[in-house]
Amino acid sequence: MGSVPELAVSAVRVRAEQALAAVLERLPAGPSVLRRTLDLEAEALRGAMTVAVAGMVSTGKSTLVNALLGADLLATGFRPVTYVPALLLYGDLQTIRADRKVITIEELRALSDRETAGPQTGIRKFEIEGPWPALRWFDLIDTPGFGSAYDADDSRTLAELVRADAVVAVLKTANLSADEAAVLRRFQAGEGARGPLSPISCLGVLTMLEGRWQPETPELDPLRVGERDAQQIMKQPEAARLLLRVFPVCSMVGAAAATLDETDFGDLEELSKAPVRVLLKSLITVEKFGGAELPVSSERRLALGHRFRPYGIHLACGLIRDGVDSVEQLRTELDARSGLPELRSLLVNHFGRRRDLLKVTRVVTRVSALNTDDLSADARERFAVDSALRRVADLVRDDQDLAEYEVLTRLYDGRLVVPEDLAQEFRRAAGEHGASVADRLNLTPSTPLAVLEATALDRLAASRDSLLVLDPHAVSVLRAIERRYELIVHRVRTARALLEDGI
Numbered sequence: 001m002g003s004v005p006e007l008a009v010s011a012v013r014v015r016a017e018q019a020l021a022a023v024l025e026r027l028p029a030g031p032s033v034l035r036r037t038l039d040l041e042a043e044a045l046r047g048a049m050t051v052a053v054a055g056m057v058s059t060g061k062s063t064l065v066n067a068l069l070g071a072d073l074l075a076t077g078f079r080p081v082t083y084v085p086a087l088l089l090y091g092d093l094q095t096i097r098a099d100r101k102v103i104t105i106e107e108l109r110a111l112s113d114r115e116t117a118g119p120q121t122g123i124r125k126f127e128i129e130g131p132w133p134a135l136r137w138f139d140l141i142d143t144p145g146f147g148s149a150y151d152a153d154d155s156r157t158l159a160e161l162v163r164a165d166a167v168v169a170v171l172k173t174a175n176l177s178a179d180e181a182a183v184l185r186r187f188q189a190g191e192g193a194r195g196p197l198s199p200i201s202c203l204g205v206l207t208m209l210e211g212r213w214q215p216e217t218p219e220l221d222p223l224r225v226g227e228r229d230a231q232q233i234m235k236q237p238e239a240a241r242l243l244l245r246v247f248p249v250c251s252m253v254g255a256a257a258a259t260l261d262e263t264d265f266g267d268l269e270e271l272s273k274a275p276v277r278v279l280l281k282s283l284i285t286v287e288k289f290g291g292a293e294l295p296v297s298s299e300r301r302l303a304l305g306h307r308f309r310p311y312g313i314h315l316a317c318g319l320i321r322d323g324v325d326s327v328e329q330l331r332t333e334l335d336a337r338s339g340l341p342e343l344r345s346l347l348v349n350h351f352g353r354r355r356d357l358l359k360v361t362r363v364v365t366r367v368s369a370l371n372t373d374d375l376s377a378d379a380r381e382r383f384a385v386d387s388a389l390r391r392v393a394d395l396v397r398d399d400q401d402l403a404e405y406e407v408l409t410r411l412y413d414g415r416l417v418v419p420e421d422l423a424q425e426f427r428r429a430a431g432e433h434g435a436s437v438a439d440r441l442n443l444t445p446s447t448p449l450a451v452l453e454a455t456a457l458d459r460l461a462a463s464r465d466s467l468l469v470l471d472p473h474a475v476s477v478l479r480a481i482e483r484r485y486e487l488i489v490h491r492v493r494t495a496r497a498l499l500e501d502g503i
C-alpha cells in the first residue's frame, strides 16, 4: 500500500538499495543491531514519501488537504474537529477505511468529526485511497494539530510527524504566536519527521486569507495581502531557519472550486445579474448575504456563502460577469485565484520529484554513522562490512543528482552562503521551478531545441568563467550548476540528433 507503480524508480534509489543489500550480505549471520537498522533503512527506501500537514489546531489544515486534492473528504470546522490522523494515498479506486474497516465517504465525514463521533469510536486512523493526481508523488497525512484542549491531539500529531519525510506547516497570522513559534522550534529540533527538519523538507502555508477581503475595497486581492504577511513571517527567526517559504492560499475558495456543480453555477449566474453595488453591500458577512434582497433563495445563499466566503462569491460573480460560462471554466479560474496551483506545483517539484533523493540522503547520513566495532571479532569480516558501508557513504559523492541535492540542502539551511542571483540560478537549474529542460533554463515550454542548446551552452560557458572566483562557497554551487548545464546540453543534443536523423 502507498506504493506508486506509475512512477519509475530512480537510478539513485536502485543504487542505494543495491549498496544496502551488499552490506546486509556481508553481515555475520544472526540478528544484530546493525542488521535491524539496515533492514529498517531499506524498508524506508521502498516506502512512499509522506508529507504531514501540521500546525496549531483550527488553522485550516483539513480544509487545505481537501483543497489540495480538490475533493470534499475530511470534516472541518472552527472547533478542534480532527481527533485522529488521516492518511491520504494514491489508488486507482476510491477506498476509505477507518482502521481496517471499509467505510463510505458519508461515514468518513461523520466519523472524522469529534462532535458527531469523537474518540469514543476508538478509531485510531483513517486511510483514504483515491486517484488524486497530487498524491502520485507522495502520501499526505492530515493531523489533529497542536494546542487543542485535548492532550491526545498533541501526542497523535507528534507521532505522525515522527514518521513523515516532509512537513507542510500551516499558519494563520502574520505574527507567529508564541505557540506557533514553539511548534516550529519543536520541528527544527528533530521532533518532527524522521530527523531535524530544514527548508529542504519543510514549507509554510498561510491560510484564512479570505477574511482579509473587504467589500469596501473589492479590488484588493487577499493573496497579495497574504504575500506581505508571508514575508513578515519569514523575518522571524523560527520561520526563517525552518521554512523554505510561506505560501499564501485561499483554501476555502480552492475547496469550493473543487466541489462546484451545475446548481451552484446556476445560482451564482443569477446572483451575478444583481447590481454590483447591491451585491457588494451584502457581502460584509455571510449572514448579511443570506438576508439581503437578492436573487436565489436565502437558504441557498447562506450555504454558498459558507462554502465560498464573501470573497469567493465576489470572485465567482465577477468571473461570470466577465464571460466565464461553464462549471469547468469557473472551477479552473477560481482555483487559479486561490493560490493552490502554485502550492501544488511546489509540492511536486520541491518534495515529490526529489523523494528518492531525500530518502537516499537520509539513509546515507544514518548509515555513515553506523558503528561496526562490536559486530564481529573477526577483523576480515569487519573489513568486508566496513568497505560495503563506505560504498553507501560514497553514493553522495558519485551521484550527480545527490551531489546537487546536497548543495541545495546546504544552501537552504544556511551552511552555504552565496549571492542571491547565483542561488536563484542554481535553484532553477536544479529543478526547483520545474523539471523540464526549458524550466531549468527559465525559457518557455515551446522554445525550439536549437535555442535550448545555445542557451545551455552560453550558461555553461558563463558558469565556467565564474569558477575562477575564489570563494569556496560559490565554487561548490558553481560546480553543481556546471554539471547540471553539461547534462542539459547532452540531453538537448541527444534529442536533436534523434529528431533530425529522421525515421
Ligand SMILES: Nc1nc2c(ncn2[C@@H]2O[C@H](COP(=O)(O)OP(=O)(O)O)[C@@H](O)[C@H]2O)c(=O)[nH]1
Binding pocket: 056, 057, 058, 059, 060, 061, 062, 063, 064, 075, 076, 077, 078, 079, 080, 081, 082, 144, 145, 207, 208, 209, 210, 211, 249, 250, 251, 252, 309
Ligand atoms: N476564510 C478561511 N477560512 C478557513 C480557511 N481554512 C479553513 N477555514 C475555516 O476554518 C475552520 C477550521 O478549519 P479546519 O480545516 O477544520 O482546521 P484544522 O483544525 O486545522 O483542520 C473551518 O470552519 C473552515 O471553514 C481558509 O483558508 N480561509
Ligand SMILES: [Mg+2]
Binding pocket: 061, 062, 063, 075, 076, 081, 082, 143, 144
Ligand atoms: Mg482538521
